[in-house]
Amino acid sequence: MPELQSGELLRAEHLTRHFKIGGALARATLHAVDDVNFAIGQREIVALAGESGSGKSTIARLLARVYKPTAGKIAYEGRPLSSIRSRGDRLRYSGQVPMVFQDPFASMNPVFRVSHGVMRNLKLHRPELSAKQRDDEAARVFEVVGLGADMLQRYPYELSGGQRQRVGFAQALVTRPKLILADEPVSMLDVSIRIGLLNLMAKLRDEEGVSILYITHDIASARYVADRLIVMYAGQIAESGPIEEVLSAPRHPYTQLLLSAVPDPRAPLNVEAETDRGEPPKVIDPTPGCRFRWRCPLAIEVCEHVDPVLEDLAGGPGGAPPGSGKQSHAAACHVAQSGAEVKAFSA
Amino acid sequence: MSNPPVPERVLGVSGLSVEYVLDRGSVRAVDDVSFAVGNGEFLGIVGESGCGKSTLLFAIAHLLAPPALVTAGSVSFAGMNLVTMTDKQLSAIRWRDVSVVMQSAMNALNPVKSIGAQFADVLRAHGKPSRADIRSRSAEVLRMVGIDPAHLRSYPHQLSGGMRQRAMIAMAMLFTPELVIMDEPTSALDVVAQRSLMVQIKELQEQYGFAVIFVTHDMSLVSHFSDRLMVMYAGQVSELGPTRAVFDAPRHPYTQGLLEAFPSIRGPRVPLKGIPGSPPNLAVIPNGCRFHPRCPQVMDRCKEQVPELYDVNGTLVRCLLYDDRPVRTGAAEARTAEKATADKSVADA
Ligand SMILES: Nc1ncnc2c1ncn2[C@@H]1O[C@H](COP(=O)(O)OP(=O)(O)OP(=O)(O)O)[C@@H](O)[C@H]1O
Ligand SMILES: Nc1ncnc2c1ncn2[C@@H]1O[C@H](COP(=O)(O)OP(=O)(O)OP(=O)(O)O)[C@@H](O)[C@H]1O
Ligand code: SF4
Ligand code: SF4
Ligand SMILES: [Mg+2]
Ligand SMILES: [Mg+2]
Numbered sequence: 001m002p003e004l005q006s007g008e009l010l011r012a013e014h015l016t017r018h019f020k021i022g023g024a025l026a027r028a029t030l031h032a033v034d035d036v037n038f039a040i041g042q043r044e045i046v047a048l049a050g051e052s053g054s055g056k057s058t059i060a061r062l063l064a065r066v067y068k069p070t071a072g073k074i075a076y077e078g079r080p081l082s083s084i085r086s087r088g089d090r091l092r093y094s095g096q097v098p099m100v101f102q103d104p105f106a107s108m109n110p111v112f113r114v115s116h117g118v119m120r121n122l123k124l125h126r127p128e129l130s131a132k133q134r135d136d137e138a139a140r141v142f143e144v145v146g147l148g149a150d151m152l153q154r155y156p157y158e159l160s161g162g163q164r165q166r167v168g169f170a171q172a173l174v175t176r177p178k179l180i181l182a183d184e185p186v187s188m189l190d191v192s193i194r195i196g197l198l199n200l201m202a203k204l205r206d207e208e209g210v211s212i213l214y215i216t217h218d219i220a221s222a223r224y225v226a227d228r229l230i231v232m233y234a235g236q237i238a239e240s241g242p243i244e245e246v247l248s249a250p251r252h253p254y255t256q257l258l259l260s261a262v263p264d265p266r267a268p269l270n271v272e273a274e275t276d277r278g279e280p281p282k283v284i285d286p287t288p289g290c291r292f293r294w295r296c297p298l299a300i301e302v303c304e305h306v307d308p309v310l311e312d313l314a315g316g317p318g319g320a321p322p323g324s325g326k327q328s329h330a331a332a333c334h335v336a337q338s339g340a341e342v343k344a345f346s347a
Numbered sequence: 348m349s350n351p352p353v354p355e356r357v358l359g360v361s362g363l364s365v366e367y368v369l370d371r372g373s374v375r376a377v378d379d380v381s382f383a384v385g386n387g388e389f390l391g392i393v394g395e396s397g398c399g400k401s402t403l404l405f406a407i408a409h410l411l412a413p414p415a416l417v418t419a420g421s422v423s424f425a426g427m428n429l430v431t432m433t434d435k436q437l438s439a440i441r442w443r444d445v446s447v448v449m450q451s452a453m454n455a456l457n458p459v460k461s462i463g464a465q466f467a468d469v470l471r472a473h474g475k476p477s478r479a480d481i482r483s484r485s486a487e488v489l490r491m492v493g494i495d496p497a498h499l500r501s502y503p504h505q506l507s508g509g510m511r512q513r514a515m516i517a518m519a520m521l522f523t524p525e526l527v528i529m530d531e532p533t534s535a536l537d538v539v540a541q542r543s544l545m546v547q548i549k550e551l552q553e554q555y556g557f558a559v560i561f562v563t564h565d566m567s568l569v570s571h572f573s574d575r576l577m578v579m580y581a582g583q584v585s586e587l588g589p590t591r592a593v594f595d596a597p598r599h600p601y602t603q604g605l606l607e608a609f610p611s612i613r614g615p616r617v618p619l620k621g622i623p624g625s626p627p628n629l630a631v632i633p634n635g636c637r638f639h640p641r642c643p644q645v646m647d648r649c650k651e652q653v654p655e656l657y658d659v660n661g662t663l664v665r666c667l668l669y670d671d672r673p674v675r676t677g678a679a680e681a682r683t684a685e686k687a688t689a690d691k692s693v694a695d696a
Pocket of ligand 5: 056057058102183507508509
């Protein structure tokens with residue numbers, strides 16, 4: 001059973017999720033998430049970034065109990081999720097750990113007004129509120145996410161993409177969450193509204209102690225709110241650590257590629273890594289060895305047949321002993337772990 | 348090298364207005380929008396969430412459904428008025444001549460058909476390709492967008508958010524259309540995949556000469572890939588000009604705010620500042636300039652006087668700070684747009 005360290009809220013150990021794909025004849029196994037280990041602290045915003053299709057949403061869905069793990073364990077406040085069985089337990093968990101789904105077009109029922117989801121959550125998770133208090137609370141969270149209270153009476157198809165996305169966030173806010181699983185909650189918002197939502201996330205953490213798993217492709221804005229960054233590639237964690245440290249000294253070649261591609265509207269397009277053609281990652285029946293090796297300019301022989309595991313890079317006395325509360329900087333790369341300088345792609 | 352000929356325009360939008368007609372009153376989500384897109388041109392559209400970008404694209408592609416109604420204006424594509432076209436005429440050109448990548452890939456894809464089957468449907472709608480042709484073309488476009496062709500057998504729910512978006516883009520590239528309309532097509536993609544995809548779209552565009560209309564919230568995408576940039580605010584065009592000119596000297600205070608708000612991963616962490624105030628409610632539009640309640644440069648007259656589009660060295664700006672410049676509207680605006688494209692190609696040559 002995963003043991004919680006002090007200050008931790010949630011811990012995932014050897015978390016794995018496979019999917020069977022293809023017809024009955026051509027059965028193959030897609031390794032969406034493979035042996036992933038991480039923890040989310042109390043009062044912590046963890047940004048989860050990485051390649052499209054690398055398993056970020058699958059992780060959020062596993063944590064939200066939408067999917068069951070193929071292997072591995074998740075513990076929330078010291079209790080394994082697998083022990084959640086009664087209706088009361090399920091309700092309590094979904095209220096404390098709500099999920100904001102990535103696609104607001106697919107996750108809203110078109111027959112109900114948008115107030116429906118918010119009101120339903122309020123009734124389920126805060127039964128002590130009167131009808132009037134529920135109305136007030138619904139109006140309040142809508143204002144908080146930058147939607148007028150009049151939007152509550154609309155149907156989902158009467159809203160723009162970014163408006164729907166904020167309805168999804170508002171729904172998660174009304175349950176008094178402890179950990180929000182936010183799957184790309186700002187991807188359809190313009191910078192200005194996006195900043196408003198990011199500031200809201202920081203305020204929830206600072207004033208109400210809420211933790212957030214913030215899945216995003218917008219690393220530049222994650223930098224402004226997140227404490228820690230986890231970078232995924234092909235179902236595995238490539239690198240993790242305090243966000244400023246990872247951004248200023250990325251050690252995994254994929255992280256370096258990712259950061260080199262973060263665009264800056266004021267600077268010319270960085271085409272240095274242009275030879276990188278976004279080769280599809282091999283997560284369908286993968287063979288051993290580093291899954292980034294086909295794109296990695298630093299690949300050495302061992303990368304061809306040995307899976308790199310996520311290890312703390314500092315090693316010696318600088319390294320963070322588990323449970324010390326200090327966040328370690330870790331990467332799953334043979335070259336980085338050998339202590340050699342990693343310079344695969346530069347920003 | 349001699350001057351290239353003035354590019355022919357592939358799309359002309361003139362005085363287009365779209366309303367959502369509702370019991371509680373109508374909402375005009377697109378208000379008197381005019382612009383033109385030249386052959387092989389890449390037009391970027393940015394603007395606040397809810398300002399009418401998707402509605403505009405739906406109107407252009409003739410995909411609006413009630414209660415949305417085109418209340419004025421026309422959309423001409425290759426000499427035809429799209430607004431008055433019948434469904435039959437439209438299906439003859441959809442995907443082959445005009446393809447659309449919608450904001451929600453999940454809405455656009457059929458949930459009960461595999462990706463491969465949907466590609467096949469599109470290919471069969473315009474010809475009689477053999478099964479082998481269908482398979483090879485489908486695999487080709489899927490690989491182009493960085494997806495393992497094994498996923499041709501996958502259903503939309505078996506793909507990640509970014510993979511669904513890329514599948515939509517791949518579908519738009521099954522033929523080589525003359526116009527590709529894309530509504531935030533890369534919002535679910537990591538920046539590496541996004542960059543490689545954009546570079547490929549650009550290359551294809553150069554090779555086949557199709558025009559692109561591209562809506563995004565990502566200022567760096569338009570900065571790097573668009574020829575011309577249109578900024579929308581509250582259903583209207585607030586600034587329209589060559590991308591470089593708009594980035595180098597943004598004129599409209601809203602555009603200025605948009606560009607300043609952009610966070611960076613480099614340099615010190617400075618507090619993020621958005622544009623103050625909240626987006627306008629399209630049902631209750633402010634008097635005068637629609638941006639005046641939020642504008643840092645607001646003047647007294649902005650509260651009553653409605654700004655037109657003024658021509659500031661070839662960039663159109665809807666702001667009274669420039670009302671000493673000539674007014675441009677409707678067809679004139681479309682012509683200016685064509686001229687801007689021509690100037691650009693002259694400058695490049
Ligand atoms: N229900 C499912 N059945 C089969 N395969 C699935 C299913 N859900 C996800 N996958 C596969 O798992 C992999 C990871 O998908 P996931 O949605 O977790 O990616 P992601 O990191 O969230 O990507 P994006 O950034 O594009 O949203 C993908 O290859 C996807 O095709
Ligand atoms: N069916 C509808 N009925 C009423 N109002 C609608 C309807 N559809 C959209 N609207 C409103 O019209 C306005 C424009 O919507 P549109 O989807 O075009 O915005 P957008 O610019 O694409 O925004 P986003 O960037 O968030 O996708 C929004 O304020 C929206 O609330
Ligand atoms: S393990 Fe090898 S192939 Fe993988 S990222 Fe490190 S150097 Fe590259
Ligand atoms: S017209 Fe006035 S309020 Fe409107 S953008 Fe210009 S200066 Fe600001
Ligand atoms: Mg996802
Ligand atoms: Mg939209």
